[in-house]
Amino acid sequence: PRACIMMTSKQPPGITDGFSGTIGNTPLIHLKSLSEATGCTILGKAEFMNPGGSVKDRTALGLILAGERSGLLRPGGTIVEGTAGNTGIGLATLALARGYKCIIYMPDNQSQEKVDLLRTLGAEVYCVPVVPFANPKQYYHQAKARAAEIEGGYFTDQFESSANYQVHYDTTGPEIWTQTEGKVDAVVFAAGTGGSIGGISTYLKDKSDGKVQAYLVDCQGSALYNYVTKGELKGDGRSSVTSGIGIARITANFAKAKIDGAFQADDYECVEMVHYLLRHEGLMLGSSSGVNAVGAVKLARKLGPGHTIVTILCDLGQRYMTQIYNQSFLEPLSLWPSAKAL
Secondary structure, eight states, rough: OOOOOSOOOOOOTTSSSGGGGGOOOOOOOOHHHHHHHHHSSSEEEEESSSSBBHHHHHHHHHHHHHHHHHHHOOOHHEEEEESOOOOOHHHHHHHHHHEEEEEEEETTTSSSSHHHHHHTTTHHHHHHEOOOTTTTTSSHHHHHHHHHHHHTHHHHHHHHTTHHHHHIIIIIIIHHHHHHHTTTOEEEESSSSSSSHHHHHHHHHHHHTTTTTEEEETTTSSSSHHHHHHOOOOOSOOOOOOOOOOOOOOTTTGOOOSSSSSEEEOOOHHHHHHHHHHHHHHHOOOOHHHHHHHHHHHHHHHHHOOOEEEEEEBGGGGGGGTTTTTTHHGGGGOOOOOSSSO
């Protein structure tokens, strides 16, 4: 059964307390093609099955509940966030369900599908130019400033709020442990805010007395791979077609992660993987899921056959039809895939 996270249901079994009660307890999917190719059992946690369509529904609910409990988010208040899209979609949906207004600032290089969905959900959306984090016009800073200007404004702060880390420690990590009957050997995730990798890695390390290994898989252009492997917070200067992952700073959530090592996944590997999973598993996934699956294969080959590896399938590909599933978008970047083999 699907259960409400961090909330006690007053309903009979099988009935949820509204929209919020449908978030969490997503299944693990055995990725047969990846497992057969590596000799490991590779499992993808189907976070696209959350009601808002992504893993960020958990984050959104955790952030909102934290605001309600602290008294900073009051009835009829306005939720404000800076996001590449999925956290905003989760927040906008929950805002409708719980009686709040929602304002979203996002970089202007995100898919039109996400922008359109946010506006359909009633969010006030501002797409702002992509600039370095140090620039006050960066979308995070604009969102934070806007929240401070509004009476009843609440900046959910997904990058730095411990509620992000905590929701994955309290829910996603325990679900993985229970679903694998404690037989998970390793997990691997990309990072944007760092909430998932922070909360899940720490929970599984705590639960297994450090036996479960945790790895980062980082998209091209991000600085986290070099940080984990060399102690240098330095990217490679490339942009990426991926969305919602990769960063050039250490967030409070990522700082809590317990990581054993890291891999890189470039755009070519990511795009190849999402098309491979579509053709061989029937799963039409987004770019961050592709990076995660690339990481799972690399980790399986590092550990050798016989291990159980879990990653996250973050969202579905319908939000990226104009990008990673669009031949006219990919061909000029030399990224149109063959998707024939790993």
